[in-house]
Amino acid sequence: MTEELLLAGCLKNDAASQEALYKRFSPRMLGVCYRFAKNKEDAEDMLQEGFIKVFTQIHQYRSEGALEGWIRRIMVHTCINILKKNKKFSDSVDITYAHSVHVREEMIPSIMQAKQVVESIRLLPLGYRTVLNLYAIEGFSHREIGELLDIEESTSRSQYTRAKAMLEDILLKKKIIQKSKPKIAIASASAIL
Amino acid sequence: MDKNYYRDDFEELLREKADEFKLQPTRRVWKSVYNNMHPSRRWPSNAISLLLIASLLFIGYFNSNQSNQDQNKPLSKLSPTANQNAIVADLTTTSNSSSSVNSLDNRSNAKNKLVANNNTTDLQIAENRTPNTTQSQKNNNKNNIGNNSITKFVSTLTAKSISNNEKADTKKAITNASKLVSTNKGAIIPINSNEAQSSTNAIENVEISSNSSVESTINSSANSSTAIENQLAATEVQSIQSPTAANLTTINASLTNNEDKAWIENFVFYNKGKTKKWKEKMAYELYVTPGISYRTLNSNIKYNNNPSAGFVMNTEPTAINQKPEFSAEMGASMIYSFAKKLRLKFGGQFNYNSYAINAYETNHPVLTTLTLNDLNSGYPYLISRNTLISNIAGIGAATFHNKSFQVSLPIGLEYKLAGNNKLQWYGAATIQPTFIVAAKAYLLSSDRKNYVADNSMVRNWSLNTGFETFISYQTKAGVSLQVGPQFRYQIPSTYGKKYSLDEKLFSAGMKIGMVRNF
Numbered sequence: 001m002t003e004e005l006l007l008a009g010c011l012k013n014d015a016a017s018q019e020a021l022y023k024r025f026s027p028r029m030l031g032v033c034y035r036f037a038k039n040k041e042d043a044e045d046m047l048q049e050g051f052i053k054v055f056t057q058i059h060q061y062r063s064e065g066a067l068e069g070w071i072r073r074i075m076v077h078t079c080i081n082i083l084k085k086n087k088k089f090s091d092s093v094d095i096t097y098a099h100s101v102h103v104r105e106e107m108i109p110s111i112m113q114a115k116q117v118v119e120s121i122r123l124l125p126l127g128y129r130t131v132l133n134l135y136a137i138e139g140f141s142h143r144e145i146g147e148l149l150d151i152e153e154s155t156s157r158s159q160y161t162r163a164k165a166m167l168e169d170i171l172l173k174k175k176i177i178q179k180s181k182p183k184i185a186i187a188s189a190s191a192i193l
Numbered sequence: 194m195d196k197n198y199y200r201d202d203f204e205e206l207l208r209e210k211a212d213e214f215k216l217q218p219t220r221r222v223w224k225s226v227y228n229n230m231h232p233s234r235r236w237p238s239n240a241i242s243l244l245l246i247a248s249l250l251f252i253g254y255f256n257s258n259q260s261n262q263d264q265n266k267p268l269s270k271l272s273p274t275a276n277q278n279a280i281v282a283d284l285t286t287t288s289n290s291s292s293s294v295n296s297l298d299n300r301s302n303a304k305n306k307l308v309a310n311n312n313t314t315d316l317q318i319a320e321n322r323t324p325n326t327t328q329s330q331k332n333n334n335k336n337n338i339g340n341n342s343i344t345k346f347v348s349t350l351t352a353k354s355i356s357n358n359e360k361a362d363t364k365k366a367i368t369n370a371s372k373l374v375s376t377n378k379g380a381i382i383p384i385n386s387n388e389a390q391s392s393t394n395a396i397e398n399v400e401i402s403s404n405s406s407v408e409s410t411i412n413s414s415a416n417s418s419t420a421i422e423n424q425l426a427a428t429e430v431q432s433i434q435s436p437t438a439a440n441l442t443t444i445n446a447s448l449t450n451n452e453d454k455a456w457i458e459n460f461v462f463y464n465k466g467k468t469k470k471w472k473e474k475m476a477y478e479l480y481v482t483p484g485i486s487y488r489t490l491n492s493n494i495k496y497n498n499n500p501s502a503g504f505v506m507n508t509e510p511t512a513i514n515q516k517p518e519f520s521a522e523m524g525a526s527m528i529y530s531f532a533k534k535l536r537l538k539f540g541g542q543f544n545y546n547s548y549a550i551n552a553y554e555t556n557h558p559v560l561t562t563l564t565l566n567d568l569n570s571g572y573p574y575l576i577s578r579n580t581l582i583s584n585i586a587g588i589g590a591a592t593f594h595n596k597s598f599q600v601s602l603p604i605g606l607e608y609k610l611a612g613n614n615k616l617q618w619y620g621a622a623t624i625q626p627t628f629i630v631a632a633k634a635y636l637l638s639s640d641r642k643n644y645v646a647d648n649s650m651v652r653n654w655s656l657n658t659g660f661e662t663f664i665s666y667q668t669k670a671g672v673s674l675q676v677g678p679q680f681r682y683q684i685p686s687t688y689g690k691k692y693s694l695d696e697k698l699f700s701a702g703m704k705i706g707m708v709r710n711f
Binding site: 013015018019022026027028030031032034035040043044047048051052055056085086113114115116117118121132136137164167168177 | 203204206207208210211212213214215216217218219221222223225226227229230231614
């Protein structure tokens with residue numbers, strides 16, 4: 001089924017079209033939510049709420065960009081709203097002091113490439129992780145992040161710098177990346193094993 | 194630390210790897226989305242869940258007897274796929290509905306079957322993807338069948354119960370198990386679904402292990418493989434077919450395929466250890482309810498006022514001076530959320546009831562009578578007692594306390610009337626079988642002029658009902674504080690049927706409680 005047909009069906013609240021749209025995009029969107037959530041169950045809750053918003057607001061989609069991008073933005077906003085509503089964001093390690101968190105190498109699970117990177121991101125404190133997800137992966141600007149998380153733009157910048165340094169440290173310790181001039185490269189699988 | 198690399202490269206790497214990353218959601222998510230979008234076709238509402246409580250309790254009791262008989266029954270002659278579909282439907286029905294009450298036994302049985310049958314289904318997928326194993330790998334393949342879930346699947350088959358069709362299925366399952374491990378040799382080790390681990394830990398268990406760790410797994414599974422081989426011999430399973438060498442190349446090449454990666458991830462997630470979801474629905478509560486207690490006092494209607502007996506009973510207790518006194522409840526209970534707005538509550542509680550009797554002390558014992566019922570004839574009779582307590586006059590006023598110390602087991606329901614995640618309003622009702630541990634009773638005499646201290650008339654067992662409403666406030670620490678009024682009423686009389694007066698205690702107080710999830 002093409003995206004146009006899916007959209008037309010979803011606008012009519014057709015269950016089959018909704019299910020097809022869900023099956024097409026849910027694996028990737030769950031990956032997005034998983035980077036923000038504490039565990040897979042929380043990520044599924046975010047995914048559920050996100051898709052409900054997608055289906056109820058599908059009439060607002062203007063075909064100006066890719067449908068996946070539109071769904072992804074809704075998903076990201078849903079994740080942030082849930083974190084803020086459950087106060088997990090503010091109850092997390094204070095991002096001012098999070099730089100004192102030390103990551104031991106044995107904390108990092110040994111998994112395949114994309115999972116390794118994602119799981120390394122999830123090792124970061126919640127505040128660092130959120131800012132890094134929004135800036136480096138989702139493409140938000142620091143100003144937008146400040147508005148979304150109710151923090152200063154300068155705070156977003158400084159926290160992103162610290163988050164990135166911590167993540168680099170994790171990836172280097174686990175040999176997921178290796179330092180080389182002028183590019184970063186993924187270490188080969190044999191080196192990891 | 195040398196940071197001489199391009200910043201954009203790092204962010205590009207993160208973006209690229211994050212985009213590659215996918216996870217397969219559970220079926221529960223789509224069902225919840227569907228129910229939200231199509232509420233008219235929603236599963237049974239909370240109103241029907243009330244009816245389900247009683248029927249499910251009955252079914253749970255019934256099934257606990259049936260389950261012992263079912264273990265020796267032969268497998269269904271349905272195909273594994275049909276079996277799995279039936280079991281998935283069963284598991285889905287019992288686990289996904291927010292309004293259903295689950296029998297833990299049924300869920301664990303269904304889950305074990307699902308694990309076994311998921312292995313079968315996924316193994317069938319493996320068969321479709323890969324050719325048969327080589328003859329030279331036959332022994333290794335059998336040794337690799339150390340997976341607990343596969344062992345469980347095989348161990349449910351008995352020699353008596355396997356028909357020819359099931360033997361073929363058994364052979365197919367064992368063959369596929371061999372293929373799974375052989376094609377993934379040195380790669381993924383499936384997780385035992387009975388292990389209670391968080392999702393993060395489960396991912397840690399999905400190791401790209403070295404050959405030495407696989408070999409240690411092979412060695413450690415020798416005992417279980419021997420048991421399986423014996424069972425296979427008993428069922429006369431034919432030998433495993435041999436793949437060709439050329440197919441092995443295809444097998445290994447297919448592992449790098451993204452589709453296979455996704456399949457492997459699915460397999461791992463369906464078989465990974467799950468957190469115990471019952472913990473999310475269970476909580477415990479500690480509470481106290483200070484208040485006041487009093488009583489209602491009426492004639493015991495079972496007795497007949499018989500003028501020919503030589504006296505006329507004063508059936509109305511008159512001119513007595515009694516007042517309410519302090520009461521308290523203290524208890525702990527377990528709370529189980531089985532529906533969106535309904536919670537089951539059961540626990541233990543200690544009660545203290547008391548009311549004051551304002552009377553007079555006499556300077557010498559007074560002979561008085563108590564009116565009792567003859568339970569055989571239904572007519573009253575009198576017994577004599579000496580007492581130093583007068584209801585009319587005496588040497589000095591005195592206060593006596595009718596007390597009752599009780600232990601009860603409240604069981605009931607809490608219903609959420611309104612509220613959000615933080616602040617909620619509940620109404621609740623309980624029924625409380627009660628044991629009277631100790632009591633101090635002062636009984637009115639037949640002519641109402643005296644009190645007689647006599648605990649022998651007090652029942653040992655009683656039944657209370659409780660009604661309450663409270664506000665629950667969720668704190669940041671994850672603890673809910675509850676406060677609200679509570680009323681408790683005793684259903685049968687404090688005294689046995691013999692005594693000619695019915696006394697029913699009641700208390701009203703303010704409950705203060707704390708609830709915390711496990």
